[in-house]
Amino acid sequence: MFLSVVIPVRNGEKYIGKLLDELIEQTYKNYEIIVVNDGSNDNTSNILKKYSSVKVYHNDRSMGANFSRNLGFNKSKGEIIVFTDVDCSVERDWLEKIVSIFMEKDVDAVAGQIFAENRDRFLARFLESSILTPAPKYRKDIILSEDFKPRIFIATANFAVKRETLLNLNGFDPIFKHYGSDDMDFAYRLLRSGGKIYCSSKIKVYHHHRTSLLKILKRYYEYGKGFTIFKRKHPESIFSILTTIFTSLLYIFTALIPVSLFINLGNIYLNSFIYFLASLPFLTPLLYHFYFLIKKRNLERILYIPLDILVIYFTAIGILVSFIQGEGK
Known part of the structure; x- marks a missing residue:
């Protein structure tokens, strides 16, 4: 061969x-x-x-x-x-x-x-x-x-x-x-x-x-643009469906952050629920890395949490910008 x-x-x-x-x-x-x-x-x-x-x-x-x-x-x-x-x-x-x-x-x-x-x-x-x-x-x-x-x-x-x-x-x-x-x-x-x-x-x-944070964030922004083109070509793919669900929830929960900080809805339970939803973009990488911190006893995982939050948001920004620009149509 x-x-x-x-x-x-x-x-x-x-x-x-x-x-x-x-x-x-x-x-x-x-x-x-x-x-x-x-x-x-x-x-x-x-x-x-x-x-x-x-x-x-x-x-x-x-x-x-x-x-x-x-x-x-x-x-x-x-x-x-x-x-x-x-x-x-x-x-x-x-x-x-x-x-x-x-x-x-x-x-x-x-x-x-x-x-x-x-x-x-x-x-x-x-x-x-x-x-x-x-x-x-x-x-x-x-x-x-x-x-x-x-x-x-x-x-x-x-x-x-x-x-x-x-x-x-x-x-x-x-x-x-x-x-x-x-x-x-x-x-x-x-x-x-x-x-x-x-x-x-x-x-x-x-x-x-x-090994440069700026280059990493730029690359994930580009990944986000690539995800949008893929989703436009193949909306039925499990990859596209999961990406759409994840980013949609991310945008919604992020929009709730100012609501949770500055608006009192008059109900302690409703306020708490809004706080919880607004914190999900941060809780997800936190729980993910804490799981592996415990499993592998690697304290360095704590430092990965804020980096993953940045990576997630730069990817989401790339997806949004590419969608607005109409790339892949």
Whole structure:
């Protein structure tokens, strides 16, 4: 079984060499590596010249990760197309594990877990444990069909799909730009077409999570915009339904905050109920992290609570702004 590993990269001088070294040293040998340089203006191009065995294609200007993934796929020869990102690190038997699943299971795609490579950084550990973590985890192997399951999602940083499936679905949709949810969109279209995705707890990739709070909040704002585009495309998906319910309640409860603070409704029970509803956006991450604080005896979880509140609100703002702007229509 011949594989094509496709990596979109923009300004990846810090990580691209390490990732390519890891890919070249894979235990599975029947594969090609394709890098699409998406208009990088750092030293990425010069680093790529050192790897003669790697097929490199260049975008004259940045066209986005989805355009680059599609370009890499169109230039590939593999029966299976494997995707990861430049800021990831892979295990030596990564490809071997992917192949074994395709050989043993009747599935169209394989998704794996993502862990923080830089766990020595506080904000990376937070993202690993956030209530809205961008890094999928699977406690056990599961096969998705028809639709997603709650809190089960996939990411292209650790994703492999059959060539014929990519062809039938016309690849990734560039309408998502750089917002995210493009991987969820592709996965959902695959599931709705009758395909199956094997989510493996054994296939792991390690990602360099963001370590700047401003960059994290900006990214979650962008995630929110991606969620809106996904919901407009696929309103019937369980992911869209849960996102709509969550954000609608968040907006309502947030609107009740000034009511609870400045308006006396004349009834102690009604006032208390309003206070309770207004506090739910804060209680949810508080209870979530206290549960894991007790379960794992990790006091650092206390510090994650205000960060998750910020993350939740920046995501909700992104959803609202994208909805008002009409993105994805």
